[in-house]
Amino acid sequence: MAAILEERGLDPAVVQANLERAAASCGVPFGKRTHTYNSRRANELGKWAELKGKRDAFDAAVFRAFFVEQKNIALEVVLREIAGAAGLDPEEAAEVLKKGTFRDAVVQDWDYSARCGIVAAPTYRMGTHRLVGAHPYERLAAFVEKAGCRKRSP
Known part of the structure; x- marks a missing residue:
């Protein structure tokens, strides 16, 4: 993660401090990040959660898992747990991932973001x-x- 930030002209310590300050100002819990995980599959489940009317709950559960609990959101077992925490069926979540139901939609979103020059969220x-x-x-x-x-x- 640090190398990616530095490559983009961002100081990792400053980014971490900004995140911690922003979270604290909103009363949001925030842990010390030491790793970055591929979020593509979480994005796929986010699209599924939106169709189920649970996008906000899912996003909040992903945030907590990644930023507070430092969980690897690239792992299916973690994503199933997150889905359950958001009130979604973990078995159905696993099936959505297995079938790649929203894979193309996420790739399109990421391609659009790249064309717009978006490099981080x-x-x-x-x-x-x-x-x-x-x-x-x-x-x-x-x-x-x-x-x-x-x-x-x-």
Whole structure:
């Protein structure tokens, strides 16, 4: 992970500190990340969860597993556990993964992101302006203003 961030001109320590600060400011638990895991299969299940009306619960369970509990979200056993935590059927989740039901849809999403220059999540893009990573509200507000947006009158 550190090598990927450095390759993109990002300091891994700064990225980690930004994530920790953003999480703390929202009262969100956040563990010390030491590994990055391939999230493609979690993305596939996210599309499935959306069809089942459980996308928010699934995303929250993935967040907790990855960022708080440091679980390997590339493993089927972990993804089945996450599905169950989100109120989804773990056996059905395994079948969705086995069949690759949403594989092509995720590849299309990732291809589109690459064409847009998105290299990490979250990435905010407005016109030619782009902001990568977790940032406090003040930084996001400055980004929006720099992109030409103005506050509305109350």
